[in-house]
Amino acid sequence: MSDKELTTEKLKEFEQIILKERQASEELIRELDELQKHSLKDSSGDLSSYSLHQADLGTDTIYAEKRVYYLNGEIEKLRKLNLALKRIYDKSYGVCEICGKQIGEKRLHAIPYARYCIECKSADEKKKKKH
Secondary structure, eight states, X not given: OOSOOOOHHHHHHHHHHHHHHHHHHHHHHHHHHHHHHHXXXXXXXXXXXXXXXXXXXXXXXXXXXXXXXXXXXXXXHHHHHHHHHHHHHTXXXXXXXXXXXXXXXXXHHHOTTOOSOHHHHHHHHHHHHHX
């Protein structure tokens, strides 16, 4: 894509993409939260689902940790999606926060909450690896 700003039509298109992803994230967060609540309820004294074998208990713990990991990831994604919506509304969406150039549409379709163009993101990742 050239250095031209995104048109109002394109901004509306990306707004719909982000809103759809945000809804999916919110649903997944609710589902993971419900699973976690049920898991905690089961571990709080309901012996009918209590793991009696150490291996089963370990497996239950691993699943609980994975749910927390996924839940935290989705919460972070939701935060990024909300920030992307804010950028759409203030007309700064699609502009790299490092160099100020337009972020390519292909990148925005792949990662609608992207804040950096591919060149700046790559340079940032290389710098992080060095430290």
